[in-house]
Amino acid sequence: MNMISASLQEICAVFGSPVAGNPTQYMMEKAFAHHGLDWRYLTLEVAPDGLANAVRGMRAMGFRGANITKPHKVAVVELLDRLTDAAALMGAVNCVTREEDALVGENTDGKGFMQSLCGMADAAGKRVVLLGAGGAARAIGVELALAGAAAIEVVNRTGQRGQQLVDLLNAKVQVPATLTVWQGDYRLPAETDILINATSIGLNDPDARVPVRWSGSAARLVVADVVASPPDTCFLREAKDHGATTLDGLGMIVHQAAIAFRLWTGIEPDLGIMREAVEEFVAL
Numbered sequence: 702m703n704m705i706s707a708s709l710q711e712i713c714a715v716f717g718s719p720v721a722g723n724p725t726q727y728m729m730e731k732a733f734a735h736h737g738l739d740w741r742y743l744t745l746e747v748a749p750d751g752l753a754n755a756v757r758g759m760r761a762m763g764f765r766g767a768n769i770t771k772p773h774k775v776a777v778v779e780l781l782d783r784l785t786d787a788a789a790l791m792g793a794v795n796c797v798t799r800e801e802d803a804l805v806g807e808n809t810d811g812k813g814f815m816q817s818l819c820g821m822a823d824a825a826g827k828r829v830v831l832l833g834a835g836g837a838a839r840a841i842g843v844e845l846a847l848a849g850a851a852a853i854e855v856v857n858r859t860g861q862r863g864q865q866l867v868d869l870l871n872a873k874v875q876v877p878a879t880l881t882v883w884q885g886d887y888r889l890p891a892e893t894d895i896l897i898n899a900t901s902i903g904l905n906d907p908d909a910r911v912p913v914r915w916s917g918s919a920a921r922l923v924v925a926d927v928v929a930s931p932p933d934t935c936f937l938r939e940a941k942d943h944g945a946t947t948l949d950g951l952g953m954i955v956h957q958a959a960i961a962f963r964l965w966t967g968i969e970p971d972l973g974i975m976r977e978a979v980e981e982f983v984a985l
């Protein structure tokens with residue numbers, strides 16, 4: 702396909718710090734090319750004190766959209782014109798779309814996770830244990846509640862952060878949520894249906910162990926990890942050894958990026974191309 706065009710290319714970007722190693726550009730560029738779009742995607746290192754200027758630059762240069770990653774997902778909120786309901790509930794944005802002159806913030810992390818999960822389990826009526834209470838856990842917790850989970854047990858090392866998520870879930874999305882402050886091995890309740898590692902344990906360390914004591918009934922569990930690099934985490938290997946059905950973090954990355962692609966381009970992306978790209982990227 703001839704990718705040379707006389708008109709200006711549309712620009713999208715990711716803002717983060719440190720952002721090197723983020724796989725989104727690789728996935729998006731493969732998807733743009735596959736769908737015949739002469740678009741560009743930039744990976745931009747933006748320090749916290751440069752975020753406001755970066756968003757001004759995005760407006761001035763007419764970027765079509767941006768992904769927002771660590772540490773900017775909360776700070777970006779006040780720089781935007783509007784938020785979707787989910788982003789407002791979470792108080793965090795990972796995807797910005799330009800709609801005419803307005804910048805609209807969405808949070809696709811939780812939706813990406815849910816779309817990845819739905820091939821394996823329906824969250825409605827299920828008892829969920831959510832390990833972690835950071836940005837990924839908040840996004841997933843809200844979407845699980847909106848999908849009708851019966852109960853969510855938040856397990857977090859830092860009690861105060863865990864309690865903030867439990868309060869959000871109980872008050873704003875009306876799911877019965879409780880907190881366990883994590884000390885030593887967390888003993889998994891036998892009645893759990895879905896177990897999710899939404900901590901950063903395992904990121905860049907395939908042997909890092911998530912301290913969980915598996916119950917005898919682990920074979921009935923769906924166990925998911927948000928960590929995508931590497932995707933074959935110690936947590937998922939232990940879950941498989943206990944007979945559980947497992948879901949790696951690559952599915953979440955692909956689906957959250959696909960939502961952004963759809964929002965920016967209006968085109969339904971080929972998920973296979975995006976999955977292949979991210980697998981290729983993490984193997985580099």
Ligand code: NDP
Pocket residue numbers: 771810813832833834835836837838857858859862863883899900901902904927928929950951953954955957
């Ligand atoms: P945050 O820093 O916001 O939260 C990190 C969480 O991990 C906190 O709950 C923290 O607990 C917990 N944690 C970290 N280290 C430990 C430890 N040694 N023991 C117990 N708990 C620990 O990070 P995010 O929520 O933004 O990201 C979490 C993970 O999700 C990362 O690996 C990230 O790469 C991944 N991610 C994956 C996505 C995907 O598409 N697959 C999308 C977004 C994120 P405490 O509060 O006590 O510090």
